[in-house]
Amino acid sequence: xxxxxxxxxxxxxKEDVVEEFNIFVSGVGGQGALTAAGIIAxxxxxxxxxxxxxxxxxxxxxxxxxxVHLRIGSKVYAPLIPLGRAHxxxxxxxxxxxxxxxxxxxxxxxxxxxxxxxxxxxxxxxxSYPSIEQIAExxxxxxxxxxxxxxxxxxxxxxxxxxxxxxxxxxxSHAVNLPITIEELKKSIEATVPEKAIEVNMKAxxxxxxxxxxxxxxx
Amino acid sequence: MSLRDVxxxxxxxxxxxxxxxxxxxxxxxGKLKVGSAYPGTPSSEITDTLAQACGKLRGRYxxxxxxxxNEKVAFEVAAGASMAGxxxxxxxxxxxxxVAADSLFSFVYMGAKGGFVxxxxxxxxxxxxxxxxxxxxxxxxxxxxxxxxxTVQEGYNLAKESFEISETLQLPVMFRxxxxxxxxxxxxxxxxxxxxxxxKVRFDKDPREFVLVPAHARLGKLKLLKKMKKAREMAEKxxxxxxxxxxxxxxILTGGAGYTYxxxxxxxxxxxxxxxxITTMNPLPENxxxxxxxxxxxxxxxxxxxxxxxxxxxxxxxDANPDIEIHGKLSGDFPMEFEYTADVVEKGIASSLxxxxxxxxxxxxxxxxxxxxxxxPRPPVLCPGCPHxxxxxxxxxxxxxxxxxxxDIGCYTLGVNPPLSTVDxxxxxGGGAGTANxxxxxxxxxxxxxxxxxxxxxxxxxxxxxxxxxxxKFVLVVxxxxxxxxxxxxxxxxxxxxxxxxxxxxxxxxxxVKGLGVxxxxxxxxxxxxxxxxxxxxxxxxxRVAVVVARRACAILWNRERKAKGIKIKPFVVTExxxxxxxxxxxxxxxxxxxxxxxxxxxxxxCAGCGVCFQVCPSGAIVSKATMEGR
Ligand SMILES: Cc1ncc(C[n+]2csc(CCOP(=O)(O)OP(=O)(O)O)c2C)c(N)n1
Ligand code: SF4
Ligand code: SF4
Numbered sequence: 001x002x003x004x005x006x007x008x009x010x011x012x013x014k015e016d017v018v019e020e021f022n023i024f025v026s027g028v029g030g031q032g033a034l035t036a037a038g039i040i041a042x043x044x045x046x047x048x049x050x051x052x053x054x055x056x057x058x059x060x061x062x063x064x065x066x067x068v069h070l071r072i073g074s075k076v077y078a079p080l081i082p083l084g085r086a087h088x089x090x091x092x093x094x095x096x097x098x099x100x101x102x103x104x105x106x107x108x109x110x111x112x113x114x115x116x117x118x119x120x121x122x123x124x125x126x127x128s129y130p131s132i133e134q135i136a137e138x139x140x141x142x143x144x145x146x147x148x149x150x151x152x153x154x155x156x157x158x159x160x161x162x163x164x165x166x167x168x169x170x171x172x173s174h175a176v177n178l179p180i181t182i183e184e185l186k187k188s189i190e191a192t193v194p195e196k197a198i199e200v201n202m203k204a205x206x207x208x209x210x211x212x213x214x215x216x217x218x219x
Numbered sequence: 220m221s222l223r224d225v226x227x228x229x230x231x232x233x234x235x236x237x238x239x240x241x242x243x244x245x246x247x248x249g250k251l252k253v254g255s256a257y258p259g260t261p262s263s264e265i266t267d268t269l270a271q272a273c274g275k276l277r278g279r280y281x282x283x284x285x286x287x288x289n290e291k292v293a294f295e296v297a298a299g300a301s302m303a304g305x306x307x308x309x310x311x312x313x314x315x316x317x318v319a320a321d322s323l324f325s326f327v328y329m330g331a332k333g334g335f336v337x338x339x340x341x342x343x344x345x346x347x348x349x350x351x352x353x354x355x356x357x358x359x360x361x362x363x364x365x366x367x368x369x370t371v372q373e374g375y376n377l378a379k380e381s382f383e384i385s386e387t388l389q390l391p392v393m394f395r396x397x398x399x400x401x402x403x404x405x406x407x408x409x410x411x412x413x414x415x416x417x418x419k420v421r422f423d424k425d426p427r428e429f430v431l432v433p434a435h436a437r438l439g440k441l442k443l444l445k446k447m448k449k450a451r452e453m454a455e456k457x458x459x460x461x462x463x464x465x466x467x468x469x470x471i472l473t474g475g476a477g478y479t480y481x482x483x484x485x486x487x488x489x490x491x492x493x494x495x496x497i498t499t500m501n502p503l504p505e506n507x508x509x510x511x512x513x514x515x516x517x518x519x520x521x522x523x524x525x526x527x528x529x530x531x532x533x534x535x536x537x538d539a540n541p542d543i544e545i546h547g548k549l550s551g552d553f554p555m556e557f558e559y560t561a562d563v564v565e566k567g568i569a570s571s572l573x574x575x576x577x578x579x580x581x582x583x584x585x586x587x588x589x590x591x592x593x594x595x596p597r598p599p600v601l602c603p604g605c606p607h608x609x610x611x612x613x614x615x616x617x618x619x620x621x622x623x624x625x626x627d628i629g630c631y632t633l634g635v636n637p638p639l640s641t642v643d644x645x646x647x648x649g650g651g652a653g654t655a656n657x658x659x660x661x662x663x664x665x666x667x668x669x670x671x672x673x674x675x676x677x678x679x680x681x682x683x684x685x686x687x688x689x690x691x692k693f694v695l696v697v698x699x700x701x702x703x704x705x706x707x708x709x710x711x712x713x714x715x716x717x718x719x720x721x722x723x724x725x726x727x728x729x730x731x732v733k734g735l736g737v738x739x740x741x742x743x744x745x746x747x748x749x750x751x752x753x754x755x756x757x758x759x760x761x762x763r764v765a766v767v768v769a770r771r772a773c774a775i776l777w778n779r780e781r782k783a784k785g786i787k788i789k790p791f792v793v794t795e796x797x798x799x800x801x802x803x804x805x806x807x808x809x810x811x812x813x814x815x816x817x818x819x820x821x822x823x824x825x826c827a828g829c830g831v832c833f834q835v836c837p838s839g840a841i842v843s844k845a846t847m848e849g850r
Contacts (some may be wrong), residue, residue, distance in 0.1 A: 028597065045235050045406060051470040052371075053404040063810050064599035075486060077370075078479035081404035082487070082561035084578050095594050102587035119597040121802040123814045138590045 009053045016050050016074035018179040022081040024103045025068040027092030028117050032165035035192065036090070037068035039169060043180045043188035054079035063120075065096055069103075072179055088176055089143060092151070092165060094115050094135045102144045109176050110143040111168055111212075112136075114163025115152035147175050147215055154207040160197070163204035175216060182209075225268055226275050228412040238371045238400045241407050242338070245378025247272060250416070252301035254284040256292040257677065258706035259312030259345040261401040262340035266310050267707060270718040271540035277719075281417035286438050286709055286718045289648075289677040290315035294322045294337065300431060301335040301391070303422050306382045310338040312575065313354050314647065318678070324361050326391060328439030329428055330446065334382025335388060335391040337363070342398050343476075343523045343558035349628065349647060351557070353524035354395060358501025362443050364388060364450045365500040366459065367395040369478040371405030377498070379410065379460075388453070390446050395500065397523065399476045403663040425768060451502040459498035460507055466491040468516040469572070472508070472528055477521040478565035484521075486563060487577055492519070503531055509539035513629045519571045520547035523559050546571035600633060603811040604774035604827025606745045607631040607698050611639040612668055612807055612835065613751035614696065617759065623658060627651040627679070629671035629705045630773075631698050638806055642669070649678025652695055656682060659691040662765070665759055666693035673703035673711040675728060680735070687736045694758045695766045697728050698745075700773040708776065712764035732766045733844050739765035746771055748834045774827045789845050790826035792834055793819050796840035 023040060027033030034055060044051045054069040070080045089104040090111050091097035097112045098218060104110060115131050122129055130170055132148070139146050149171050155164035173182045186205065193201050224234040225244050236244065243265050246254070254273070256266040266286070273284040283300075287293035290311045297309035311319065316339050323337070326450035339357070342348040357364040366381065368374040372395060385392040427435050429745040440479055454460060469490070473481045474497035481494060495511045497503065512535065520529040536543050546552045546567075553559075553567035569576040601608045611634040614624070626632060626642040627650060635642035644654055651668045658666055670679050675697050683695060703709040710716035715725025732740050739761040743754045751769065758765035774781075781788060790811075797819055803812050804819065809832055812824035821832075821841070833841045 004290060029599075041404065042234060045233075051235060051297075051404075055402055055404070056332060061604065063597075065597045077482040077486075078476070078561055079399055079405075080560050081580075082483060082565070083580055084583050085561075095597070098591060098594055099597075101584055101590065118813055118815075119595050120600055120804075120808060120813075121597070121811050122595045123812070127593070129595055130593050136592070141590070144589070 008073055016048070018049055018073040019075040020071070020073040021179050022086045023070040023072075023088040023090055024081055024086040024100055025070060025090045026096040026100050027066050028096060029063050029066050031066070031092045031117070033066045033068060033092050036092070036165040037070055037187070039188045039192050040070055040180070042191065043184040046188065047180050047184050049179060050074055050076065052076050052079050065099055069101055088172065090168060090172060092168065094132055095130070096136055098135055099137065104143045106142065107144055109145045109147065110139050111149065111175060112139065112148045112149050112171050113151040113168060113197065114198060115150060115164070115165060140198065145175070147171060147212060149208070149211055149215070154211060158204035158207055159200040160204070163201050165202040166201045168206035170205035171212040173205075174209045174212035222268065222271050222275065226272050226412070227409060230409055230411050231407050233406050234409060235404055235406050236371065237264055238374050238396065238403045238405070239266050241371050241375040241405070242378045242396065242401075243268035243272065243316055243408075244249065244409070244821060245375040246308050246336070247276070247282075248413060249334075249379040249382045250306055250413050251282050251382070252305040253297060253312070254282065255287045255291050255296035255307070256762045257287055257290045257315055258703055258709045259315050260341065260706055261342055261396075261398040262310050262312050262338060262402070263707045263709070265338060265340070267709070270575075273719040273784040274459060278414055283417070284718050286711065288712060290318040292321055294319035294326075297335060297337075299347070300328050301331045301333040303333065303420055304656045305333040305420070307333060308336040308390070309339070312348065312473060313339055313352055314339040314348060316788070318648075320357075320361070320580045323357070323363065323391075325431055327443055328431060328436055329360050330389040330442065331385050334385040336381045336385060336394050338393060338396065338400055340396050340398075344398070344687065346398050349645070351524060353527060354393070355500045355527045356392060356525070360448055362438040362501065363391055363393050364447075365393040365395055367475045367500050367710050368400065368498065369475055369496065371400070371403055372407050372520070373498075374400060375407045387622070388446055388450050390443075390450065395475070395505060397476050397558070440730050446501060449785055451505070454499040454504040455500050455506050457499060457504070460504045461495040461496055462511060463496070465493035467493075468514070469493075469519065470511055470515040470517070471503045471519045471521055471568075472497070472511070472532055472809045473521040474498065474528060475523060477523055477559055477564070480559050480561050480569075483561045484565045484568050489569065490568070497528060500527070503528075505531070505535055508532060509535050512536055512540045512543055515540065515543055517546065517571070519551070519552075519568055520545065521559070521564055522547070523565070525731045526555070556582070565599065598636070598811055599638075599809070601630065602774045602827070602847055603809050603825045604777065604829035604831075605630070606700055606769065606771035606774070607634060608639065608808060609745040609748060609771075609829070609831045610698055610751065610769045611697075612643040612671070613745060613748050614755055615639065617752045617755035618665055618667060618750070622667050623656045625666065625668045627674045627696075627701045629674055631671055632668055639810055648674050649682055651681035652679050652686065655695075656689065656691045657694045657806045659686075659693050667755070667759070668693055668695045670695065670697055671703075671705075671710075672697060672699040672701065672713045672728060680731065683732070683737070683764070683766075684735055687719050690763060693761055695753065695764065697766065697768045698771040699728055699768050700776075701774055702773050704773045704775065708773070715824070728768050732768075736747060737766050738762070742768040744768055744771050745769040746829055746831055748822075748831065767817070774829065778827060788826070789843055790823040790845045791828060791830060791841050792823070792847060793821055793823055794840050794842055794847065798838050798840070800837060802837055803832050803835050803841070806831060843846040
């Protein structure tokens with residue numbers, strides 16, 4: 001008889017000071033949501049944390065809504081974040097923040113890009129795209145701390161609109177008490193983006209960080 | 220999360236991998252010799268990873284990997300290698316196992332010589348499938364042992380050990396995974412990357428094993444039953460099925476993804492229940508289950524889809540502990556449908572215990588449903604420049620929308636949505652042409668069937684032969700976008716590329732069709748709307764089955780090709796000649812065409828430059844930017 005050497009304890013409680021930290025990332029296919037989640041995951045792993053992630057694949061990717069559940073810590077077992085238990089709701093698109101609003105924890109933080117991407121369904125005229133004010137109002141009903149940020153504009157300022165996901169990471173690194181340091185996040189960005197894009201991404205990160213600092217001061 | 224990590228030669232290193240990548244690495248460490256697959260979400264990243272690794276590792280660790288015509292062929296490819304004593308794995312999505320089932324049900328009578336693993340990637344909630352069937356039942360009906368991991372690390376471990384399990388039992392083994400595991404990422408610790416060159420062997424003939432004439436089949440059945448008995452003993456002793464002790468008289472019986480949600484619930488609800496986690500879904504460790512239940516007052520079963528463990532638990536409890544209360548789907552505490560989530564399981568456990576969950580999930584959900592009513596939906600759409608959009612638009616124009624449009628499975632299924640609305644039936648792969656045969660007997664309407672190129676080779680050919688042979692009349696439009704797009708752009712017989720990058724033989728669809736005796740066969744570029752429309756009109760007028768091959772590469776491939784060659788995409792723009800008739804968004808559709816206020820604009824960052832909207836616009840208001848700028 002074969003001796004099957006599979007560990008009995010398939011889920012070990014990894015030694016980790018962080019027990020559970022959940023980040024829900026959403027956006028539209030092609031916006032860099034998966035990349036942003038990958039950057040956070042890599043940083044968390046390098047910081048010695050246990051990391052679990054669950055992402056949308058297949059049919060759901062064709063220009064559709066994209067979401068990633070990111071879970072960090074020794075006491076996370078399932079890849080999906082439980083409802084109402086995301087410490088951070090990180091959305092690259094305003095409507096896509098509301099689409100997953102039930103995941104946000106009341107005492108968590110929502111970081112939402114205000115640049116809308118209007119879905120083709122609006123062309124056919126059944127539903128219009130809600131205003132940003134309306135969206136912010138809704139999010140505030142579910143989350144105490146909400147940061148609305150025009151990451152697109154800041155990314156253009158940094159030199160490349162595609163860095164809007166990194167602008168948002170910068171904002172998050174200031175607004176949220178993350179189990180990852182800013183240095184670790186930056187290192188992970190450097191390891192993820194192409195070498196010639198590092199500079200513009202670092203600028204984007206800083207612009208996001210500064211924006212959040214100012215925003216929080218004004219709150 | 221990359222191939223680089225999958226092929227790393229650094230035992231002990233911790234890497235962050237997608238579940239499917241971890242499973243692929245497990246098979247490599249377990250020393251697979253031959254791999255075969257037909258693509259299908261959620262299994263695709265296992266096969267794509269093996270396809271790439273096969274080329275990358277050549278010379279260091281050699282194995283063969285192929286994309287097969289369909290799952291039945293893929294199964295038989297792996298079965299052949301196993302008959303010759305080599306380790307083989309065949310990978311498919313849950314519905315693919317239905318296609319391979321004929322081979323499966325008899326191959327178990329032969330048993331496995333070389334370790335044989337059938338990966339069944341199930342899709343609870345039908346995220347990217349036509350159904351959410353629970354393939355654990357194949358274990359019972361086909362007599363195949365099933366192992367099912369719950370976590371990424373366990374997926375990797377089990378993949379690695381699976382060949383050995385198969386060889387010990389001399390039986391094929393099914394490795395079941397679900398979308399949430401396949402597409403979850405986690406940290407695994409790498410083992411040894413094997414080192415071995417490929418050696419050809421000689422076949423050991425043994426007709427009593429390999430020739431299933433009735434007399435041998437009867438012997439095979441007896442052997443199978445003996446082997447399953449041994450499998451059962453192994454399941455009873457195996458540490459793959461383990462107990463986490465608690466202090467109460469409540470126990471949780473669980474497996475697969477359900478196990479991870481059960482652990483979450485225990486954490487959040489502060490429960491002291493014992494847990495029996497099942498990994499060998501077939502045969503089940505019935506004695507272990509009986510012992511577990513013997514000391515309990517209440518058993519809660521946490522499993523996705525069918526009440527598979529629950530029914531077995533009920534049967535076992537009859538002798539083991541008739542007084543035990545069993546809660547699960549049959550008791551109404553848990554839903555019968557869709558994948559589980561942490562809240563579903565917490566609610567189910569709370570209901571089984573007669574308490575309320577810590578969070579009022581129902582009111583949270585109803586509150587969020589309420590605010591979401593104003594959100595415009597964002598369903599998946601055909602890409603900018605997708606040739607399928609052009610084909611559907613031409614089909615609609617040629618038929619005035621008055622025809623029946625059976626279709627098939629692939630990106631083009633999205634043609635069901637308005638304004639294209641040219642997909643009326645999608646059943647299963649090959650089902651479009653198949654049902655068209657039946658429809659042709661009873662309908663007094665034109666029938667225009669669409670099928671993708673990969674699907675054409677997979678299951679459409681027998682249905683087309685049926686049409687030729689029986690003189691059934693319909694038009695079959697093969698949407699030949701030169702790839703299997705839906706599942707991640709895998710090659711197929713009509714591309715001539717092989718899985719590991721080498722060149723195979725290119726099989727032109729029109730040659731196949733002509734060879735079958737179809738006498739109307741035309742190849743057309745769907746980007747040319749007038750031509751495409753005219754060909755479909757003629758095909759419709761033909762008095763027997765007619766085939767139109769609409770050939771144009773998937774826009775994603777076209778974009779990749781241009782990027783590689785350094786060719787800039789030339790976008791189209793809307794000029795002031797636009798009279799706001801909105802034809803381009805109400806009759807046609809493209810994600811790059813956006814309505815801003817009452818003005819149509821083309822989002823240049825999205826436009827693929829296909830120029831189809833230019834042909835759709837009745838006022839000539841859409842032009843190439845290059846033309847407008849006089850270049
Ligand atoms: C039996 C079976 N195997 C696999 C799949 C997964 N699958 C869905 S569509 C598709 C093929 C799509 O390729 P093609 O027909 O070329 O259309 P395209 O997506 O390129 O438009 C596959 C493999 C399935 N649904 N059923
Ligand atoms: S991936 Fe290719 S075939 Fe699929 S929708 Fe996009 S362009 Fe069309
Ligand atoms: S040319 Fe027109 S149809 Fe083609 S991708 Fe651009 S906007 Fe879409």
